[in-house]
Amino acid sequence: MTDIILRQTAPAGPAPATADVRRRRLVGLCVLIAALALAVVASLAVGARALSPSEVWHGLFAAPDPDQRRNEVRLIVQTVRLPRTVLAIVAGIALGVGGALIQGYTRNPIADTGLVGVNAGASFAVATAIAVFGFAEPTQYVWFAVAGAGVAGAVVFGLASIGRGAGNPLTLALAGQGVTVFLAAMTTAVSLSDKAAMDALRFWNAGSVAGVGFDVIGPVAGLVALGLVAALATLPALNLLGLGDDVARGLGVNIVRTRVTGIVAVTVLAGAATAACGPIAFLGLMVAHVARYLTGPDYRLLVPYAGLLGALVLLLCDIVGRVVVRPGELDAGVLVALLGAPSFAVLVWRGRIKGL
Amino acid sequence: MSGAEVGPLIRSSTRPGVRFGHVSFVWRPRVVVVTLALIAATFLLFCVSIAVGDFRLGLDRVIATILGRGDAVDEFVVMDLRMPRALAGLIVGIALGVSGALTQSLARNPLASPDVLGITGGASAVAVFLVTVSGGASAAIAGSVGLSTAALAGGLGTGLLVYALAWRRGIDGLRLILIGISANAVTQAVTTWLLATADIRDVARAQAWLVGSLDNRSWDEVRVAFWCTLVLMLVVMAIAFQFKPMHLGDEVAAGLGVRYVAVRAVLLLCAVLLAGAAVSAAGPVPFVALMAPQVAMRLVGTPTPPLAASGVVGALLLIGADLVARTALPVALPVGVVTAAIGGPFLVYLLVRANLRQRA
Numbered sequence: 001m002t003d004i005i006l007r008q009t010a011p012a013g014p015a016p017a018t019a020d021v022r023r024r025r026l027v028g029l030c031v032l033i034a035a036l037a038l039a040v041v042a043s044l045a046v047g048a049r050a051l052s053p054s055e056v057w058h059g060l061f062a063a064p065d066p067d068q069r070r071n072e073v074r075l076i077v078q079t080v081r082l083p084r085t086v087l088a089i090v091a092g093i094a095l096g097v098g099g100a101l102i103q104g105y106t107r108n109p110i111a112d113t114g115l116v117g118v119n120a121g122a123s124f125a126v127a128t129a130i131a132v133f134g135f136a137e138p139t140q141y142v143w144f145a146v147a148g149a150g151v152a153g154a155v156v157f158g159l160a161s162i163g164r165g166a167g168n169p170l171t172l173a174l175a176g177q178g179v180t181v182f183l184a185a186m187t188t189a190v191s192l193s194d195k196a197a198m199d200a201l202r203f204w205n206a207g208s209v210a211g212v213g214f215d216v217i218g219p220v221a222g223l224v225a226l227g228l229v230a231a232l233a234t235l236p237a238l239n240l241l242g243l244g245d246d247v248a249r250g251l252g253v254n255i256v257r258t259r260v261t262g263i264v265a266v267t268v269l270a271g272a273a274t275a276a277c278g279p280i281a282f283l284g285l286m287v288a289h290v291a292r293y294l295t296g297p298d299y300r301l302l303v304p305y306a307g308l309l310g311a312l313v314l315l316l317c318d319i320v321g322r323v324v325v326r327p328g329e330l331d332a333g334v335l336v337a338l339l340g341a342p343s344f345a346v347l348v349w350r351g352r353i354k355g356l
Numbered sequence: 357m358s359g360a361e362v363g364p365l366i367r368s369s370t371r372p373g374v375r376f377g378h379v380s381f382v383w384r385p386r387v388v389v390v391t392l393a394l395i396a397a398t399f400l401l402f403c404v405s406i407a408v409g410d411f412r413l414g415l416d417r418v419i420a421t422i423l424g425r426g427d428a429v430d431e432f433v434v435m436d437l438r439m440p441r442a443l444a445g446l447i448v449g450i451a452l453g454v455s456g457a458l459t460q461s462l463a464r465n466p467l468a469s470p471d472v473l474g475i476t477g478g479a480s481a482v483a484v485f486l487v488t489v490s491g492g493a494s495a496a497i498a499g500s501v502g503l504s505t506a507a508l509a510g511g512l513g514t515g516l517l518v519y520a521l522a523w524r525r526g527i528d529g530l531r532l533i534l535i536g537i538s539a540n541a542v543t544q545a546v547t548t549w550l551l552a553t554a555d556i557r558d559v560a561r562a563q564a565w566l567v568g569s570l571d572n573r574s575w576d577e578v579r580v581a582f583w584c585t586l587v588l589m590l591v592v593m594a595i596a597f598q599f600k601p602m603h604l605g606d607e608v609a610a611g612l613g614v615r616y617v618a619v620r621a622v623l624l625l626c627a628v629l630l631a632g633a634a635v636s637a638a639g640p641v642p643f644v645a646l647m648a649p650q651v652a653m654r655l656v657g658t659p660t661p662p663l664a665a666s667g668v669v670g671a672l673l674l675i676g677a678d679l680v681a682r683t684a685l686p687v688a689l690p691v692g693v694v695t696a697a698i699g700g701p702f703l704v705y706l707l708v709r710a711n712l713r714q715r716a
Contacts, residue, residue, distance in 0.1 A: 159707070181703075185695075199556055289534070331548075334548055337545035338545050338546075342538070344538050
């Protein structure tokens with residue numbers, strides 16, 4: 001713990017990069033991009049029916065074909081595997097960037113995107129949609145999830161910005177925890193009194209990138225893109241906030257505007273991802289720490305790395321989930337924890353993971 | 357130099373000290389007064405909780421019965437029917453409150469509750485496994501040792517595993533929490549998966565356990581939780597005086613003669629075991645461990661969570677929530693739903709009020 005405290009008082013902004021760090025950044029970036037490209041190909045090829053790379057190529061770009069076998073390949077790739085691959089990448093980027101941002105804004109190394117209430121808000125909205133309106137299909141309740149995530153995020157941020165403690169990261173974290181716990185209780189109350197809601201929620205809660213078409217992915221990707229633009233715009237200011245509010249203000253940072261933009265970005269990113277996939281815990285927290293190990297504390301690099309890492313991890317977990325329990329499937333959200341947590345624990349134990 | 361001359365900042369450091377042999381502490385009247393008031397309030401609520409129900413009793417008759425001067429009917433209603441539930445609430449509340457205060461102080465993070473260390477996650481995974489996977493080994497385990505004991509074992513096992521994994525030439529607060537979060541993620545993933553693959557009737561049973569409840573407590577369960585909590589509280593009290601200097605940082609604490617590695621290890625173990633005892637008696641009641649230390653800290657006015665007051669606030673919260681869960685709602689809900697429904701907004705209210713007061 002002591003080195004964290006020392007780190008906080010020392011300038012946390014972009015320190016002059018040593019050759020070692022610079023090499024790690026570059027190698028890390030190349031490995032990440034190559035691995036992501038390989039994972040995309042694997043994601044299109046691996047599944048209940050394995051496809052060769054040439055079949056994947058054909059499936060992606062061929063027109064409808066009278067030959068039944070070739071047409072089947074095209075259908076598998078375009079309606080099943082391509083959507084879930086795209087969604088895994090979109091949601092992974094959103095959760096990774098969101099996780100890195102929320103840790104930066106709250107100055108809390110254990111902050112997670114779920115902290116601002118978006119997971120709980122989305123779950124509660126989905127439970128209500130099922131119990132009150134009788135919706136059963138993900139395409140029907142996904143918009144409730146978006147709205148629930150947004151409202152919960154807005155409430156948490158609103159509560160945290162009342163009065164003098166507005167900028168205090170701890171206030172945000174505690175307000176998030178308060179709202180999260182309250183909404184989780186309401187969700188439990190709804191699901192204990194409504195069998196259908198309980199039944200739907202237990203699948204939704206597992207977190208999966210499968211079963212959603214481009215009709216949902218399109219708007220979600222649009223939201224994520226908006227969130228990313230807002231997130232990237234605040235990164236230089238976020239670096240300066242690390243020096244403390246007074247210093248940042250002295251250097252010309254509009255603190256209130258930066259914080260509002262940052263938290264809105266986190267809410268939009270996490271809310272959109274959660275609405276489409278269900279709550280995927282732990283991913284944002286984990287990749288933010290791994291990215292910090294690769295890049296050092298400069299958020300202009302850390303945040304994009306975290307996004308790439310999030311996409312890679314979610315995609316890999318989805319692929320592994322398709323093959324480990326054949327003929328069934330294991331949800332990506334479950335595998336993120338089962339595979340990610342032990343490897344993250346190893347990094348923590350070896351001292352690779354540092355506080356803010 | 358008297359405190360009045362040098363202004364408020366210095367005055368706080370010239371509080372009178374009290375010394376008993378090797379133990380010394382700063383005399384803070386507010387801590388003592390607030391803690392005593394909280395204890396009185398808890399006792400009152402405890403009696404109200406016993407008095408209220410289908411068969412109503414006056415407070416005077418409840419107190420008379422507790423003191424052993426009640427008639428036979430009162431004796432039966434109070435001691436056999438309502439006392440186990442009320443006592444379970446009291447004990448679980450104290451255990452969760454103290455456990456939360458210890459973890460929050462040791463990790464120096466107000467979000468660090470025993471839940472973070474994997475205890476509730478491990479206990480829940482074991483319980484859900486026993487409820488949803490029928491036949492074979494799980495039936496044998498559930499039949500022979502009971503659901504709560506098996507869950508307790510699961511919780512303690514996970515807690516100790518987290519602790520062992522976080523050990524690397526000593527325990528570092530952040531490493532412990534991050535490993536705890538990892539373990540929690542794994543146990544929650546297992547729970548989610550079990551729930552998703554199980555029969556819907558079993559899911560309802562598992563859900564009711566997962567949220568935390570004081571329904572149908574027997575003297576047996578209360579007895580186990582009581583002795584566990586009592587012994588652990590004695591251990592905590594015996595070394596708690598070494599705990600204060602640790603807030604100043606490891607180096608300072610070591611300079612003041614505190615063997616901080618050992619003290620931290622023992623206190624953490626106590627926190628894990630206290631949370632485990634609570635979970636075995638009532639299931640993972642949410643929020644009390646997070647909430648009680650934060651409330652106690654603000655009431656008592658100390659910079660870090662006070663141990664005794666946190667325990668009392670925990671008991672107050674849990675008994676009050678159980679009272680609401682039993683009587684005030686149109687449908688009876690598990691106490692865990694109520695602790696979260698009351699606790700969440702209350703925490704937010706505390707924060708907002710604290711922020712509004714902080715006018716520069």
